[in-house]
Amino acid sequence: MGVEHPKGVSLWSITMPNAQNEPRLRWERHLEAVVPPEMRAALNDTGVADQAAELWEELYARSERLAIRALDALPDVLRRCGEDLLVPWLDLAVSLAASSGATTMKYLRESPWLLGMMETVADRQAAVHYALELADAPSEVAANCAYEFLRHAPELVSLVGREQLARWAEIGLALAEANYVVGIEFFRESPKIAAVLDVEQVRDWVEWGMKLIVLNSLGKPDYVGTLEFFRTSPQLLAALPDRTCCPLVIRIGSRLADQSPEKALAFLADIGNILQRISPPSQHRMVLHYGAQVAERSAAATLAYFQRCPELFHQMAWETEDREIAQVFEVWVHGGLEVLEYSIEGAVSYFSLETARALTSVEKALQGVALRHVRRSLTWFARLICGEEIAIEPLVEEEVIPHASPHQSDAHSIGRGRPVFDLETRTLYLPVFMNRYAELERNFRWYTVMTAHEVGHVAFGTYCLDASLLQKMAQAVAKRYGRLPGNGAPVTTLADLFDLYPQPGMIQDLWTILEDARIDARLQHEYPGLGSDLAVLSKELAEARSLLHGMSVREMVIEALLVKLVHGGLPPAFPRDLYPLMDQAWARAQAIQAPEATPEDTVRIADQIYEFLEQSVGTVSLAASPQAQTLDPRDQTGSSTIALGPRAAEETTALYRPVTNWAYRGTLRPDWVGEKSLAGEETVGTGEEGRQPRASTGQASPRQLNTESNKPGKPASLAQEALQEEHASEAQPLKQWLQGGEVPGTSRWTREGRVFLYPEWDYRLQDYRVSWCQVVEHVGAQENPDRVRAILEHHAPLIRTLRRYFEAIRPETWRRCAGQPEGEDLDMNAVIQQAVDQKAGIEPTDRLYIRRDKRERRVAVALLIDLSGSTGRQIESGAGRVIDVEQEGLVLLAEALEAIGDHYALYGFSGQGRDDVRFIVLKDFAEPWRLQGMQRIAAISPQQQNRDGAAIRHATYKLLCCEARHRVLLVLSDGKPLDDGYLDEYALEDTKRALSEARQAGVVPFCLTIDHQAPNYLARMYRDVHFVVLKDVNQLPDRLPGLYRRVTRV
Structure with a gap:
């Protein structure tokens, strides 16, 4: 029932009586002015008018201003809420006024429309009732809590129902008694929380938030973390892919907060994004379940665990069937939990995938063959087949093949786990891991067959084609179909030729199938052992192959040719009505399996079959013909063994759909086949038919394309941009491990030089931290060699003696x-x-x-010199700095080595931290000593710190790359290893392990130190190698050549 002010009546004139008038009289006069007679009668009959008058009088006694404001709001309350809510509404105002006039004023102003937002009278009454209970609570902040509760009650009741309002009010009041601001913030955020959590979960959520309270510098509670948690966590929890995971997330976060509030907040901020990157989503609860177990013991290990889970699942999804993912993951987690029993730091490194143990556990759990273990043997195998160097590189799933030919769909050009060959760079990209079978031998067979088939195209001339045949074929096809080359361009490649056909996709499919079959037949003929592997693999694939409903007759014939060429029989569901047609196609195709078949034969036969099918079949669709009834309904499901693509061609019209090739075959590129091979370009291969052009195709290699695709661009949204920035800097150690990135010598180029990654031994974990140190190799600076010339002049008599001495020990011819x-x-x-x-x-x-x-002496020696800042100290005798004496020693040794003729290199090392170990090339093995070497030696100066282990590992790698019968590493240092996070026992044990690794690799390490305190630690660090301590640094120039002769005596 609407209530309106009488026209011409001023509310203020009615409600401002003289001082001697009673409040009741004022109330009654106001009701007469603003409430219709019918409503007044109802209020009087029910006794509401008297109760309301008494409450208004009480409010008036507390504050005349508030009472007047209540009269102002009275019409809206009656209009929006009805007379039933008048008494509770005034009762709440009186209770609020007892604590805070300002809060009461806001209540009277806003409550009419707040209560009016609720749909039912019962909802409004419940909201006011619980607000009244909050206001009457014995707390200084009760009024504010009641007001904030009522403000958000309309939205809250729509989410949880009025039955749950009391529990929310109770939780909020308890928080407010602990801290007013926290309680108020809870009520303000309650609708957002209710949208994500059930009230049963809210208490756990609140408990997590309260654990984020810390003590400030004055020793008083700091609630900033809790407030931030209340404000941001609802949105972060709402971002979880599965809301049912919220209880587990809260449980983990609460446990982390017991140990470290900062790590608990970090976990909350990242968990949504982490779970979104884990596929399949069905594994999210398992990830959180194990995360809760880790959280019971270590917050740091928990963060490491969750940060690496997406990478682990990403790799497992690529290498493992879905049913095996949980098993592999559990093996990895249990390994970390075992480490956590005795070392939290070890568990952090394990779950961060920083240790060899963690990575090996995943690799073993995958139960397959990693490319990094067989890459070398496959490289030799490829060379054996084609007679030239073929690089074997890991194919990661983000990479794509070089730009597809015009009849290939990029989306289907490469399927899961298929090889990719780049003709320009002579690089074969293979899957980083092979685990199609439980048996290692069968997985390795896939690698060998993949390799043999792809390099077989190089060995047996796929990419070489007679130019005259290409032109003759182009003329015949153009005449037959009346089609001219696009834009009048000459026909120079098979791709150009295929464009002349009405169905380019179909002719390319035929050529691909026939040429692949020719290569397999040649391999079986030339290498009987490999032939048996091909036969076994082909039989497995052919038996699993099935036809699909809706194929046209031509598609079915081409599909049957694909199967028959590898298996010798037809697919089980092949329609009998097509047998005559298939017999004629097979009569033409089988010639391709003869040992003498050539690439030219492939093109001719493909053309013959194409023309035959065009004339014999037309465009009849098998799906609309009676033969379709012979198809096996099971064929609709396909086969997981076949996998997706590469598509030999794309569907250029609705009349032909491409055939899916066998899983061990890569994509053939017709645009790489043409008369370029006879245009005088460099050719390689074996035999006449094996000539192979090194033609520049203008296409990028898979890695180049991957790099191009990752260049910063304009993302579609800010969210994508944020993810792009996040993942661009995120290291993926498991991928590096499976790709062989931990192998010494794996490097990349940066502005500052060539960068190498090396492991580091952690004696506390008894394990390696994989790819832990980044060694930056760069050429030393050059200066005027006057300093070196001065050394030569000063030591001229000694140098003459050294040269005669070393010339005397040079071996006779x-x-x-x-x-x-x-x-x-x-x-x-x-x-x-x-x-x-x-x-x-x-x-x-x-x-x-x-x-x-x-x-022949054949000795290679690397001298590794410490250039840390300590070499800048003055020698006690006043003969200069340590580095000055090191300079003299290097010059004298270099002059001696020039006389004996040994291969030698001079390196310096320093740096700051594990990500910046500087390896300075003063003279490499192939560089001359005169001029360049002298100029760089003249420029050496004290730098920063010294991380000996990483420098020794890189020097060892440099030595192993040098052909020699004897390899020697001389390490010259002036003190203990010292770097950021590289101190005391840790540094000594890693250096000791690096020297032991060198010795095991066939390098003879010899260490020379000029540290007075050396005996205190050298016995441990150099226990397994020879070393000498010079008490007087001035002895270095005289002793160094003699020590060299001792070490290199052969």
């Missing part, structure tokens, strides 16, 4: 080898000994000759 079974001269000592043996009745030796053998 020939050496006499006595006691040989054959040779040029008699060994008189052996002859005499033979006579003595005969007299004594001892069986004489037949080694009576002297043979002259060519003697």
Whole structure:
């Protein structure tokens, strides 16, 4: 019932009585002015008028201003809420006025429209009732809590129902008693929370938030973290892919907050994005379940665990069937939980995928063959087949093949786990992991068959085609179909030729199938052992192959050719009515399996079959013909063994759909096949038919394309931009591990130089931190060599002596080898000994000759010098700095080595932190000493710190790349290893392990130190290698050449 002010009546004139008038009189006069008679009668009959008058009088007694404001709001209350709510509404105003006039004023102003937003009278009454209970609570903040509760009650009641309002009010009041601001914030955010959590979960959520309270610098509680949690967590929880995961997330976050509020907030901020990146979503609860177990023991390990889960699942989804993902994941998690039993730091490293143990556990759990383990043998295998170097590289799922030909769909050009060959760079990209089978041998067979088939195209001339045939074919096809090359361009490649056909996709399918079959047949003929592997694999694939409903007759014939060429039989569901047609197609196709078949034969036969099918079949669709009834309904499901693509061609019209090739075959590129091969470009291969052009196609390699696609661009949205920035900097150690990124020598180029990644030994974990150190190799600066010339002049007599000494120990060109079974001269000592043996009745030796053998020293030496800041200290004798004496030693040793002719290199190292280990090339093995080496030696200066282990590993790698019979590493240092996070026992143990690795690799390490305190730690660090301590640094120039001769005695 509407209530309106009488026209011409001023509310203020009515409600401002004289001072002697009673409040009741004022109330009644106001009702007469603003309430219709019918409503007044109802209010009087029910007794509401009297109750309301008493409450208004009480409010008036507290504040005349508030009472007047209540009269102002009275018409709206009656109009929006009805007379039933008048008394509770005034009662709440009186209770609020007892605590806060300002809050009461806001209540009277806003409550009419707030209550009017609720749909039912019962909802309004419940909201006012619980607000009244809050206002009457014995708390200083009760009024504010009641007001904030009422403000958000309309939205809250729509989400949780009026039955739950009391519990929300109770929780909010309890929070407010602990801290007023926290309680008020709870009520303000309650609708957002209610949209995500049930009230049963809210208490756990609140408990998590209250654990974020910390003490400030004054020792008082700081609620900033809790307030931020209340404001942001509802939105973050709402972003979870599955709301049913909220209780687990809250449980984990609450446990983390017990240990570290900061890590709990970090977990909350990241968990939504982390789960979104984990596929399949069905595994989210498992991830959280194990995360809760980790959280019970370590917050740091929990964050590491969740940060690496997306990468782990990403790799498993690529390498593993869905049913196996949980099993593999559990193996990895249980390994980390075992480490967590004895070392939190070890568990953090494990779950961060920083240790070899963690990565190996995943690799073993995948139960397959990693490319990094077989890459070398596959490289030799490829070289054996095609007679040239073919690089084997890992194919990661983000990479794509070089730009597809005009008849190929990029989306289907490469399927899961298929090889990709880049002709321009002679690189074969293979899956990083192979686990199609439980048996390792069968997985390795896939790798070998993939490799053999792809490099077989190089060995047996797929990319070489007679130019005259190409032109003749182009003329014949153009005449037959009346089609001219696009834009009048000449026909120079097979792709150009295929464009002349009405169905380019169909002719390309035929050529691809036939050429792949020719290569397989040649491989089986040339390599019988490989032929058996191909036969076994082909049989498996053919038996799993099935036809799909809706295929046209031509599509079915081409599909049947694909199967018959590898298996010898037709698909089980092939319609009998098409047997005559298939027999004629097969009569033409089978010639391709002859050992003498050539690439030209492939093109001719493909053309013949194409023309035959065009004339014999037309455009009849099998799906609309009676033959369709012979198809097996099971064929609709396809086969997981076949996998997706590569499509040999794309559907250019509705009349032809491409065929899916066998899973071990890559995509053939007709645009790479043409008369370029006969245009005088460089050719490689084996035999006449194996000539192969190194034609520049203008296409990028898979890695180049991947790099291009990752270049910063304009993302579609700010969210995409944020994700792009996040993932661009995110390292993926599991991918690097499976791709072989931990192998020394794996590098990339940056502005500052070539960057290498090396592991580091952590003695506390008894494990390697994988790819932990980044060694930046760059060429040393150059200066005027006057300093070096001064050294040469000062030590001229010593240098002359050293040169004569080292020239004297240079091996002669020939050496006499006595006691040989054959040779040029008699060994008189052996002859005499033979006579003595005969007299004594001892069986004489037949080694009576002297043979002259060519003697080669073949020594490679790397001198690694510490350039840390400590080398800038002054020597006690006043003879300069340590680095000045090191300079002299290097110059004298270099002059000596020039005399003996050994291969040698001079390196310096320093840096700051594990991500910036500087490896400075002063003279590499192939560089001359004169001028360049001198200029760089002259420029050396004290730098920063020294992380010895990483520098030793890189120097070892440099030595192993050098062809030599004996390899020696001389390490010159002036003190303990010292770097950020590289101290004391940790640094000593890693350096010791790096030297041991060098020795195991066949390098002889020798360490020379000029640290006075060396005996305190050298015995442990250099226990397994030879070392010398120089007490007087001035001895270095004199001692270094002599020590070198001791170490390199061969």
